[in-house]
Every structure is written in C-alpha cells, then in structure tokens.
Amino acid sequence: MGAEAIVVFFIAGIVLVGGGMVASYLLSPKSSNKRKWEPYESGMQTIGRTWVQFKVGYFLIAILFLIFDVETIFLVPWAVVMHRIGLVGFIEVVIFIVILGLGLLYAYKKGAFKWE
Numbered sequence: 524m525g526a527e528a529i530v531v532f533f534i535a536g537i538v539l540v541g542g543g544m545v546a547s548y549l550l551s552p553k554s555s556n557k558r559k560w561e562p563y564e565s566g567m568q569t570i571g572r573t574w575v576q577f578k579v580g581y582f583l584i585a586i587l588f589l590i591f592d593v594e595t596i597f598l599v600p601w602a603v604v605m606h607r608i609g610l611v612g613f614i615e616v617v618i619f620i621v622i623l624g625l626g627l628l629y630a631y632k633k634g635a636f637k638w639e
Contacts, residue, residue: 580635580637580638583630583635584635584636587627587630587635590623590626591623591627594619594620594623597619598616601616
C-alpha cells in the first residue's frame with residue numbers, strides 16, 4: 524500500500540464526512556421557535572434550576588467504559604493478523620492487557636465502582 528493509497532483514503536474520508544455534514548445542514552428541518560432553546564423537561568415548564576450537577580461516579584464509569592471500548596478496538600486488528608505477527612505480537616498484547624487490567628484494579632481499589 525503506497526502513499527498514493529493513503530492520500531486517496533484521506534481525501535475520501537474528508538469528502539464523505541464533509542458531504543454528510545453539508546447534506547444534513549441542507550436537508551434538516553429549520554425552526555426558529557423560541558422554545559427550541561429552552562431546556563427540555565417532558566414538555567413542561569421547568570421548576571427551579573435546570574442546571575443540575577451530577578456525581579463524579581457517573582463520569583468515572585463513562586471513562587472506564589471508553590477505556591475498555593478502545594481496548595476492544597485495538598484487539599480486533601491484532602486478532603486478525605495474529606497468525607502473521609507470531610510470539611512477539613502475542614507478548615505485546617499480553618502486556619497491553621495487563622496494563623489495562625492494572626488500571627481496572629486501580630479504579631476498583633479507589634472505589635470507582637461503588638454506587639452511592
């Protein structure tokens with residue numbers, strides 16, 4: 524795969540993403556209703572403050588989910604080429620999983636999974 528192919532993929536990505544954004548802008552319904560900018564709360568008038576502070580635990584769970592989601596993204600290509608990379612690739616992935624496991628253990632020890 525040469526440099527030309529990489530440039531073609533890069534340009535195709537820009538055209539597809541940009542084309543999707545332009546198409547959604549042109550085709551989406553437009554509304555200048557004043558209520559559009561109000562916070563949504565079951566279609567009723569809001570009572571009290573609408574800006575609510577969430578506990579940090581929600582964000583920690585979300586970050587941990589993203590970490591292990593990214594781990595899956597890295598493991599799928601590795602599994603596809605496992606027969607070509609041999610023992611060295613296997614050892615590298617084991618190290619990768621151990622590091623992520625240590626991160627999970629650290630989060631558990633810090634109490635990130637306690638739902639209070």
